[in-house]
Amino acid sequence: MAMGPFRNVSRRRFTALGSALLAGALAWGSLAPVASAADPLKVGFVYVGPVGDFGWSHQHDEGRKALEAAFGDKVKTAYVEDVPEGADAERVINQFAQQGFDLVFTTSFGFMNPTLKVAKRYPNIKFEHATGYKRADNVATYAARFYEGRAIIGTMAGMMTKSNVLGYIASVPIPEVVQGINAFTLAARKVNPKVQVKVVWVNSWYDPGKEREAAEALIAQGADVLSQHTDSPAPVQAAEEKGIYAFGQASDMAKFGPHAQLTSIVDNWGDYYIARVKAAMDGSWKAIDTWDGLKQGMVHMAPYGAAVPDAVKAKADEVKAGIIAGTLHPFTGPIKNQAGELVVKDGETIPDGQLLTMNWFVEGVQGQLPK
Incomplete structure (x- = not known):
């Protein structure tokens, strides 16, 4: 209660x-x-x-x-x-x-x-x-591990874009947000090497006005698919109005863009909260660190929108299954940085410690990381 x-x-x-x-x-x-x-x-x-x-x-x-x-x-x-x-x-x-x-x-x-x-x-x-x-x-x-979901939506965006310009509305420049931009870009370019990802920072987690302005600016620059790491449905609504595609953030935002939303990364905190309260009740609670993803159910994907072709659904499902099985990691090389320099060799994977401090962009991201 x-x-x-x-x-x-x-x-x-x-x-x-x-x-x-x-x-x-x-x-x-x-x-x-x-x-x-x-x-x-x-x-x-x-x-x-x-x-x-x-x-x-x-x-x-x-x-x-x-x-x-x-x-x-x-x-x-x-x-x-x-x-x-x-x-x-x-x-x-x-x-x-x-x-x-x-x-x-x-x-x-x-x-x-x-x-x-x-x-x-x-x-x-x-x-x-x-x-x-x-x-x-x-x-x-x-x-x-939100970056796992962003690998799925990046794959979908790379396959569905016609302009090869993807828009990304970013909140604040912390490693979690940078991970997401990079995972999205790597996945998109894996299926479509011509893709470029334009990033607009709004410097806020939740500001519907700024989020809409960022969405409209990206659409004006040619983006025909939008992603976001901000909390309001304003970008999805803007995409719906402009007749382009978008991905929801944190919850299923399909009702705000029934034609625009391709899917959404859905955060599931309920299972975690239940487990931690149970631990507090039975005396087993400890000050641990938890970083879970698709496999553990902390990250879910919303149902695919009607506009998603079967081939795109199949590829997205393949990426999801690979991540859950441990046979696919979104940050496995070869990976080049924004300057085109090889920073992760073929077959190597960026370890968690480096992901948690990530402060650089991969090749294909347009825009600078704020200081």
């Missing part, structure tokens, strides 16, 4: 209420009874976007709902949406700790340092940070 004063607090409300909200939360916490073995596990979630973004935060909230469905009254959950990465994040995470939550999931890369700061102050509370790389005795990390 959902609980507490946190549930629907957005960034705008958080900013407006300020110290009043903090005082109210503390007052509520001071009246709470002392925990007993029969008390439900209190689980908090911090979202960088609104739960209605139909992307990243929406899918994490679907995971929270799956948690409630799995455990019933054995858990109580709460969330704060639309939290900026920075000082506000630390205040929200700290409020969860002060309220006596047992387990707190912080779901954006920029929440990493705020999570660690609060965790240090509350060593008896368990924290989990999505997409981060810093851990502590009471801080675990988790992420999905």
